[in-house]
Amino acid sequence: MRPLTEEETKTMFEKLSKYIGENIKLLVDRPDGTYCFRLHKDRVYYMSEKILKLATNISRDKLVSVGTCFGKFTKTSKFRLHITALDFLAPYAKFKVWVKPGTEQSFLYGNHVLKSGLGRITENTEQYQGVVVYSMADVPLGFGVAAKSTQECRRVDPMSIVVFHQADVGEFIRNEDTLT
């Protein structure tokens, strides 16, 4: 385990800011405790300092996971956000997409969201903006990337993709063994 270097922090923050914008500082600077990011085996974990101090007692090869895993750095140093970060993305999300009840299941199976399944979308969503996907009951289902801006969404045909799927809550079952 080690803290992130400058470059790694920068890459990670850029990725996070796509989804939560400038609310990252609420993650960095919290009123209820000191939380930090640490890197372990190419995965980024977000944990409180108490947990961190406890985790130092476990050897590297035996340590599986600490706190919440936000994502991992790939071999080419790109940062990939995992579904386990949803708990921290959902409350701070800037652009949201609500999905109709019928399309929920499709999204949870890993498919993209079509225009026909789109319930609501926040105004002024740009194209390729990171969005958090909710069900109509305001339950966060996952996150993705807007394939079309809100304006375009209005005028496009019902079978075109409006949100590219990136991660959904169903991955907890599908990719059980690769999530930490």
Added chain:
Amino acid sequence: MAECNVDELLAKAQQDEAEKLRSITVHKELDLEFDVGNLLAIDNNRIETRDFKGQNKEEFLRSLARDNTQLLINEIWKLPTERVEEVIVAKLPEPTTLLPREKRPPKAKPATKWEQFAKLKGIQKKKKTNLVWDENAKEWRRRWGYKRVKDDTKEWLIEVPENADPNEDQFAKRVTAKKERVAKNELNRLRNIARSQKGKVPGVGLTPTAQQSKDDLGRAVTVAKTSTASMGRFQDRLPKEKPAKNMGKKRKFEPLIGDFSNERQKQLELLKVLGNKTPKLDITKAVNKQMREEDREEAAAKYRKGAGKKGRKGNNMSGKGKGKGGKGKGVKGKGGKPGGGGGGGGGGKKRSKAGKH
């Protein structure tokens, strides 16, 4: 008298024969073990201690040795013999006793780079013939070596490729390329040897190759700089030269439980910098604005169409045409097809959706 002599002679002859035979045959209680290949005979018979005592020690030992040697030679005579240059020679079989090694068995050599790779990929060595038929020379030539089949340095005619400099000497180019390949091979061979003997190998970029790339040269410079007594700390730098990055194998990280507030500060600063980088003007925003205006125009045009009838048609057509053309322009940046295709329908749809968001 003669008869007595004859009898005596016969008896004597018989005695002589018996003696001869006796000298050849040896009676032993236990048979000897023979390893004729090593000319070895092992006698496991008991030796009486009383033979050792007294004056007969030497005699006893001599007779023992004579008997055993006789038996060994009898064994040798049993082997197939051949006559080599008027000498009878017996062919010895393979030795059966294992002799211990004089030196230690050799250690397994570490595999060379190629051998490691081949093992990893599962590449087998293919047996190749030494001689290859050369069509041009109409004879068998070597596959490699002196007067080999494909020696490109020995071509008498080389076509100059289109993108090459016309004044370049192609023949010399080939010769230098060959020399470089030979040097590289030699370097790799020495590296393999050094690796197997755990010797120090100079890193890449330090041994001269023909074309050294920018980072090869950079690496050579940093190595040269740090090979001083104080590890390059007091070496002068060129005016615009940046201090060297840590090129060694050890990366330095912040301590795991460092100063938390310090860490937080740095991250917040980083966020501020990132925040300032985002551009103020959004292309999408401009496009969206344009699209909204056009939608509004279209909606207005349709409303007018609904109010009037045939008289207004001309106007509407022009309005619609203008709207479509405009939309085409506006959506061009985004991919005109969906916008243009769904233009009319989209306009209609927009009205129904206006209430939602």
